[in-house]
Amino acid sequence: MQNENGENVDLYIPRKCSYTNRLVGAKDHSSVQINVANVDPVTGVSTGEYTPYCLAGYIRFKCEGDMALTTLVKEQDDAVMAAAAAAAAEE
Numbered sequence: 001m002q003n004e005n006g007e008n009v010d011l012y013i014p015r016k017c018s019y020t021n022r023l024v025g026a027k028d029h030s031s032v033q034i035n036v037a038n039v040d041p042v043t044g045v046s047t048g049e050y051t052p053y054c055l056a057g058y059i060r061f062k063c064e065g066d067m068a069l070t071t072l073v074k075e076q077d078d079a080v081m082a083a084a085a086a087a088a089a090e091e
Helices: 059-060 065-090
Strands: 030-038 046-055
Touching: 030 065, 046 065, 059 065
Parallel strands: none
Antiparallel strands: 030 046
């Protein structure tokens, strides 16, 4: 819920799993949030920024956490490389 100034005033905003889009409950103690560093596609050096990925305990319980994280990072990497190629093509 937002107030008149547009600020969030909710006491609790649940997270969503980045892989399954399931809500991660407050009592899901096996869920994790992993920050993956963003890398400059030209130099290969970390930019100092990161992309957070949240994995629900359900995925980790099924032993699919590593596959889920790999899939998410690969999708993000493909999008970044496509944007870098489009920017290079415009020059």
